[in-house]
Amino acid sequence: MTKSQRASLLLGLALALPLAFAGMAWAGGASLDEDEEDQSNAGVSFFGFAKDLDRGGGVADAKVSAEIKNRNASLVTRTDDQGHFKFSGFSKDIDPKDVEISCSKEGLKLQRTVRRQPPGGEAATSIEVDCLMVKP
Amino acid sequence: MGIGAARSALAGCLFGVLFSTLLPASGAFAELLFDTPDLALTGRVTSAQEGAMEGVLVSAQRNGSPISVTVVTNQAGRYSFPVDRLTPGHNALRIRAIGYELDGPAAADVAAKGTVTADLALRKVDDIASQMTSTEWLISMPGAEQKRPLIECMSCHTLERVVRSKFTADEFVGVLKRMANYANNSTMQKVQARVTEREVPDDRARRVAEYLATVNLSKRDRWDYELKALPRPTGTATRVIITEYDMPRSTVAPHDVRTDADGFIWYSNFVEPYLGRLDPRTGAHAEFAYNLPKPNFPAGALALEADHDGNWWLAMMFQGGVMKFDTRTKTFRHYPLPAELDSDTAQQSMVMPRQSHVDGKVWTNDVNTHSILRLDLATGAYERVDPFQGMPIGANRQHSPYGMTADQGNNLYFMDFGDESVGRIDAKTFRATIYPTPTPHSRPRRTMLDDKGRLWFAEFAANKLGMFDLDRESIKEWDVPTPHTYPYDVYLDRNGELWSGSMSNDRVLRIDPQTGKSIEYLLPRQTNIRRIFIDNTTTPVTFWAGNNHHAAILKIEPLD
Numbered sequence: 001m002t003k004s005q006r007a008s009l010l011l012g013l014a015l016a017l018p019l020a021f022a023g024m025a026w027a028g029g030a031s032l033d034e035d036e037e038d039q040s041n042a043g044v045s046f047f048g049f050a051k052d053l054d055r056g057g058g059v060a061d062a063k064v065s066a067e068i069k070n071r072n073a074s075l076v077t078r079t080d081d082q083g084h085f086k087f088s089g090f091s092k093d094i095d096p097k098d099v100e101i102s103c104s105k106e107g108l109k110l111q112r113t114v115r116r117q118p119p120g121g122e123a124a125t126s127i128e129v130d131c132l133m134v135k136p
Numbered sequence: 137m138g139i140g141a142a143r144s145a146l147a148g149c150l151f152g153v154l155f156s157t158l159l160p161a162s163g164a165f166a167e168l169l170f171d172t173p174d175l176a177l178t179g180r181v182t183s184a185q186e187g188a189m190e191g192v193l194v195s196a197q198r199n200g201s202p203i204s205v206t207v208v209t210n211q212a213g214r215y216s217f218p219v220d221r222l223t224p225g226h227n228a229l230r231i232r233a234i235g236y237e238l239d240g241p242a243a244a245d246v247a248a249k250g251t252v253t254a255d256l257a258l259r260k261v262d263d264i265a266s267q268m269t270s271t272e273w274l275i276s277m278p279g280a281e282q283k284r285p286l287i288e289c290m291s292c293h294t295l296e297r298v299v300r301s302k303f304t305a306d307e308f309v310g311v312l313k314r315m316a317n318y319a320n321n322s323t324m325q326k327v328q329a330r331v332t333e334r335e336v337p338d339d340r341a342r343r344v345a346e347y348l349a350t351v352n353l354s355k356r357d358r359w360d361y362e363l364k365a366l367p368r369p370t371g372t373a374t375r376v377i378i379t380e381y382d383m384p385r386s387t388v389a390p391h392d393v394r395t396d397a398d399g400f401i402w403y404s405n406f407v408e409p410y411l412g413r414l415d416p417r418t419g420a421h422a423e424f425a426y427n428l429p430k431p432n433f434p435a436g437a438l439a440l441e442a443d444h445d446g447n448w449w450l451a452m453m454f455q456g457g458v459m460k461f462d463t464r465t466k467t468f469r470h471y472p473l474p475a476e477l478d479s480d481t482a483q484q485s486m487v488m489p490r491q492s493h494v495d496g497k498v499w500t501n502d503v504n505t506h507s508i509l510r511l512d513l514a515t516g517a518y519e520r521v522d523p524f525q526g527m528p529i530g531a532n533r534q535h536s537p538y539g540m541t542a543d544q545g546n547n548l549y550f551m552d553f554g555d556e557s558v559g560r561i562d563a564k565t566f567r568a569t570i571y572p573t574p575t576p577h578s579r580p581r582r583t584m585l586d587d588k589g590r591l592w593f594a595e596f597a598a599n600k601l602g603m604f605d606l607d608r609e610s611i612k613e614w615d616v617p618t619p620h621t622y623p624y625d626v627y628l629d630r631n632g633e634l635w636s637g638s639m640s641n642d643r644v645l646r647i648d649p650q651t652g653k654s655i656e657y658l659l660p661r662q663t664n665i666r667r668i669f670i671d672n673t674t675t676p677v678t679f680w681a682g683n684n685h686h687a688a689i690l691k692i693e694p695l696d
Binding site for chain 2: 061063068071072073074075076077078087090091093094
């Protein structure tokens with residue numbers, strides 16, 4: 001492990017441990033599991049479309065990555081039939097500016113991403129990012 | 137399969153085809169075909185209500201034997217035990233058919249030669265409640281999301297215990313809080329308390345308690361909702377032989393079950409400090425004891441996995457760390473957690489040593505801190521990785537690395553049982569990649585990696601099976617046919633069929649992921665299944681699992 005990776009691991013530990021102990025009621029299969037969405041630690045979510053600029057319309061089944069800067073971690077999902085994607089799982093301590101969205105799909109290349117600043121500015125709870133894709 | 141069994145299987149197969157296509161009601165033809173010298177015991181099962189009954193499980197157990205064998209009646213109501221499956225002697229017979237019971241005790245004196253016939257008459261029961269599975273209770277109970285917390289109860293007991301209780305909502309609050317302080321590795325035969333108390337928020341306990349008081353017997357003598365039974369097996373679901381091997385003590389809790397190259401069955405004991413071994417050829421049972429590293433903590437191990445050399449590894453739960461069993465010397469070596477990672481709540485439920493020969497590292501987890509640990513075999517040191525940095529954790533949203541496997545580079549793939557993702561940890565960089573499942577809050581549980589680079593997993597809370605394609609980095613899902621099954625594990629066999637088991641419905645699922653066609657094999661007894669294993673060296677393949685709550689190991693041999 002490099003120094004920066006160790007540093008990010010230590011940072012992760014420092015962040016995660018207090019939360020882990022706060023949430024010990026659930027511990028691997030024997031608690032009162034409920035499906036209520038707890039928003040107390042939820043930060044900004046990201047959603048958008050992968051778009052085919054040559055043919056028009058959305059790009060289905062494109063791989064979408066959300067890279068979290070300095071965390072040595074990323075989330076990966078795929079677009080649906082309409083080319084839509086959503087990442088809901090970031091915590092409050094993540095600065096949205098540190099999340100970089102990118103898309104890939106065989107036969108296409110990512111030309112650029114467009115991030116739309118939503119109404120509400122810093123207080124926004126979701127940010128739209130579109131991947132604009134073209135033939136290579 | 138022996139020659140006798142093979143002949144029997146062939147005869148049954150021919151019968152199935154002919155009977156279902158050409159002779160849909162020909163009991164006489166069935167009689168003719170099954171009157172063969174390859175059978176030790178046969179007979180017809182009938183009731184006044186239905187006449188000949190299909191899908192009745194008939195079990196035979198010779199006096200004093202730990203082994204019971206079960207077959208299922210066909211469309212003509214005929215059951216047949218192949219000659220190589222029963223030991224001559226006095227065999228007690230029992231049945232399973234919801235809504236029915238034997239019209240008096242039944243037994244058969246199986247002879248060394250020849251076929252014994254024992255026809256069985258069934259009578260209707262007045263009340264099916266005592267025959268219902270947890271799945272059937274969940275299907276029957278009113279409500280929707282209120283039922284959700286009950287899936288946790290099944291770790292230790294069936295839901296019959298809940299619905300038969302007379303606790304009021306107020307009383308249930310205390311019960312729920314008390315039960316939260318039992319260790320995960322508890323059974324009704326051996327209850328184990330956690331060393332550190334767990335707090336359940338009052339409002340959460342109250343919500344659950346108020347619902348439970350509406351479905352139990354606190355306000356009435358009889359449930360005021362209809363009790364709904366799942367249908368009995370039909371067709372191919374009756375074409376199976378099930379063998380159960382009783383353990384020597386009722387407290388034995390087989391959790392993970394695995395075969396070895398010599399034909400032995402090994403299992404982790406969830407509540408006692410033993411590694412168990414069964415010889416399915418003889419029923420002989422052996423236990424290998426280890427010293428408890430933390431004598432005052434709950435005993436027992438969860439995951440059992442083999443390394444490249446065939447040695448067994450145990451995840452030591454509240455005892456902390458992982459344990460290696462050297463199969464050559466029959467000795468254990470414990471790898472304890474270092475002080476900075478150890479605590480009263482440290483809990484290792486998983487271990488993955490399979491690719492440790494690549495880099496000298498063994499993966500495990502810590503349920504308590506929702507993290508991954510990696511053991512360096514040369515030094516005994518552990519490294520810790522939090523793969524969920526930047527993802528929310530809150531009172532109702534947890535992450536918990538659980539089922540795990542490793543690819544050829546010893547990169548780790550794990551299930552986020554607390555939430556909804558498949559994760560990957562790069563062995564060289566510790567880089568974490570998280571892949572949410574298409575279904576939210578799916579709580580993926582145990583997993584296996586096939587030789588085509590596909591990760592198969594059970595989505596416990598979503599009632600689905602999933603497949604993660606490592607190359608495409610994409611996830612596909614299949615619905616489990618019976619609602620409220622809550623699959624625990626999944627295994628892909630050499631024919632490309634998926635097998636799965638659960639804690640709730642006493643059924644084993646076999647599903648073709650290409651066509652979605654499925655078969656559910658009903659089991660003879662209440663069976664709490666955890667890890668499953670398919671032995672691909674037999675023809676047909678053989679399914680193995682432990683009955684975690686009832687001290688038995690289960691073998692299923694499909695005849696198709």
